[in-house]
Amino acid sequence: MEDEGTTGTKVIIVGGVAGGASCAARLRRLDEQAEIIMVERGPYVSFANCGLPYHVGGVIEHETDLLVADEATFRNKFAIDVRTRCEAMSISPDTKTVELKDLKTGKVTNESYDKLLLSPGAPSLRPPIPGIDLPGIFKLRTVPDARHIREWIEHGTPLLTGMDHYSGYQTRRPPTRAVVVGGGFIGIEIVENLVRRGFDVTLVEMLDQVLAPLDIENARLVEAKLKEHGVHVALDDGVAEFKQLDGELEVTTQSGKSYPADLVILAMGVRPDTTLANSAGLKVGERGGIRVDEHMRTSDPDIFAVGDAVEVRDYVTGEWSLVAMANPANRQGRIAADVIAGRDSTYRGTQGTSIISLFDTTIAWTGVNEKTLQRLGDTDYEKLYIYPNSHAGYYPGAKPIAMKVIFRKSDGRLLGVQALGEDNVDKRISTLAMALQLGATIHDLEDAELCYAPPFGSAKDPVNFAGMVAGNILRGDMPVAHWDSVNGAFILDVRDPLELVVEQMPDAVNIPLDELRERLDELPRDREILVTCRSGQRAYYGSRILLQHGFNARVISGGLLSRAILSEEFAEVPIGTVQGAVHND
């Protein structure tokens, strides 16, 4: 038995998906007496918007699967007054009222509140490009959006209608060519799902890379994967115009290229919905999101905001940022409920942990990327590239994971990781996300005792391996170099002769590691020697020999594998199985 909460408080929640729904459910549990009204302008509350691309692709078969919790659940289990197709039009903070419009009847009412939560989300960007409203051009943000795309794909439309020459009947041609505009999360996920449905897909991206949170060398790996699966990737190019020509769409870009299409998906990013916040005179940040404190409170103490519409603190850099992700939205909703109920919960910021599935590959990351550190002028960091196996190399099915690890030079703190591979990438990034959250140093990664049996990992897990290599760097045992600054250097390649046949390295001097101790007199003592091999492991062994014999040596992090990433022909150099990660510390 207890006695707490805001007995009788009237709370209006605007937006009934991730953040709003979490807040409503949590608030009811904390306060059985509160009056809770949850309004949602769309037809559904608490739907799985992260599942939409997979519903388009047919992986999630039924639309009803996307409806995680329905109105009845909120009404019957949580005693919440749910109003769908109801839009909050404006807020009057002085009178503490919200103007609500019933979208079914058009009726407008004023509802008073004691506390107000805004979870309006971030609608898709839809710039005023000529032709953007043509039939066959869709966004993908809601369940009805997904339904419209599926209907277009399954039934075709008049646009795709022709005359059957034999029968004389009108036929509808199934759409086969798609253009996806925007290479962010939704863009990449919808590309995959359209390929899954047999489409010939072109991805048009305005930036010079897909998945902007990745550093460019890792984005290159993603782009290579896309191309490997037949996707046409057009970077550095924006859409200038959409046209309808002879029963098909044509997408013309700013560089003058044009792509025919039967279907266009706009995935050009999202922008926080601050309409309501503006109507209330709430503070909006420089990034364009509603500004909240660590308790999710806006500049008006009785108004809270959560989810894609708010700016959050980056957990690593402390900068304000926009993160449209489900986990933070849910967490923020819960915290806002706590605070509304009189508790002292705080949001610790967002570290940007993300993951995306792309055909047989998974790409994931957590923490800060290198380009952000460069933008901030932060030079107190080092990076490394490794390619450990996903599990013991001697157990079938091991696949290399390409990892980039960024850590602080001065104290070894883990700052960020990006990884790509075909097996068990999610485990490593979740483990490292937990480490980063808890302020781990790379030495903690060396010490980590993770799940190991041959089907699952290695006695030295990729997480350990990352720590060991980083530790070697920080302790001064392994000075490193990177391919972006090796021009003109003396490069020593310690691979075996057989490997040179497969992949040549013309600018380098080759001395196999096995012979290095005997052939030291072939190496210069007056120049720095950059050592390389396939993945960087034997290069490290070689560098240890050189350093202890008085040479000036550094290891090129990631070896030829990381050079492949940076080169123009990266797509042609598959990351094959690299040698086992045993004794590689």
Place this chain on the structure above:
Amino acid sequence: MEDEGTTGTKVIIVGGVAGGASCAARLRRLDEQAEIIMVERGPYVSFANCGLPYHVGGVIEHETDLLVADEATFRNKFAIDVRTRCEAMSISPDTKTVELKDLKTGKVTNESYDKLLLSPGAPSLRPPIPGIDLPGIFKLRTVPDARHIREWIEHGTPLLTGMDHYSGYQTRRPPTRAVVVGGGFIGIEIVENLVRRGFDVTLVEMLDQVLAPLDIENARLVEAKLKEHGVHVALDDGVAEFKQLDGELEVTTQSGKSYPADLVILAMGVRPDTTLANSAGLKVGERGGIRVDEHMRTSDPDIFAVGDAVEVRDYVTGEWSLVAMANPANRQGRIAADVIAGRDSTYRGTQGTSIISLFDTTIAWTGVNEKTLQRLGDTDYEKLYIYPNSHAGYYPGAKPIAMKVIFRKSDGRLLGVQALGEDNVDKRISTLAMALQLGATIHDLEDAELCYAPPFGSAKDPVNFAGMVAGNILRGDMPVAHWDSVNGAFILDVRDPLELVVEQMPDAVNIPLDELRERLDELPRDREILVTCRSGQRAYYGSRILLQHGFNARVISGGLLSRAILSEEFAEVPIGTVQGAVHND
């Protein structure tokens, strides 16, 4: 260029597998001048002993796959004097010499050392049971062991020879029935692999459960899995005698049962090899392992020891313990190398992270179990049972994970987790192992920002969910009860009527959650009410209503799913897909 290390130090390493091999390779990298001799009594160095059961099962096809790094690698790349089939017979600490016997020639020599590392491992227990040396009875600890078992399976033996009645030629019957003695790691892994090869397998275990590090209710789940796959599980019974009868073996147990067998595998555990340590008068601990300090130094400052032969500090309880695992062995070898080379590395102890694959199921754990806390008389802990989906329930292929989470009542620190499920169990335990290592509280788990996209997780990951439920308990929002102490209590079942048809709960009063607010007057105000449902989620919702209406209520952790585990008929109650873990905090 650098100048450090133990220039010219002579180091003998006894044992060339995980710990010894790691130490040797690391030491060479730190000290190019050291003289390093690595002796191994077996024929191979650095072999993958964790892969042996899978080689027997044919998953790892070739014996050579198990040989991770060969003598040539150590000799040529690391300049190490490797001596296989060479046994260290005794140590004279006064003269700092080791007596080495060449097992090929029988020749004995004395080798001096500056520093000595012992990594002798822990041989399989082989108690003096009558008949234990009969043909067809094998242990599984080395590559030759695996080879002998494979040969026995593939070619049969005279024991399995009979006369073909038609041809008059002798034929060999393939072995079809196996008895595995011991239900620890190796026992369970070999059981799985023998089933994979078509054997009818009986597992005989002396204790009242398999996998002793698990609490018994989770061991029951493992035993149910074994039975589901046709394995006969005989607990609480030791082997009394092995006999050879009419071309087959017979295993008789202490309880008087007997099992016919064509093949017997002994997996009765291991015991630290302290022969050498004793010969040197080194301190051996109460658990029977070589006692070392945090630098892996024995009671003799020039002698180090690592791996399965040493006692380590339990990271959670601080107790001395024996842990025969590869990750700690490798880590210890590396630390010993550091210390021998004059560095200050320390071993932080072992948290016991473990994982095992069993047919379609994975079982994993980290940290302390409940029975250890009970043995230590520690009452400052609470536990919870949850069954979250491995990823978003609306994305195909989600499977529930049965998790038991143990945490400290006074400060919320995570103490241990055990988990079992068919999908992505390893990720959650590795993530939680990292959390535990870094001293995380259950509130840090609530705050965790892990990989989420529908194929990989949920917006509230099982790790978050564990933290949220634990947080609810610690904050007093969700007083909990457990099935082992509900006798005679008033039990309220808040499931829907349809569910009662599937699984009845006769001792409980049923009021569906949807009706609870209206039917409060049916509940007693003078008794404690224990609330349950299928997984405990709706029970929590119900308890919130009750508590806020002045009732005295607790939630039975894990609901009917955790009762199923404790009941006798647990094997008949499959853990089906439980409802989505949305808004379940």
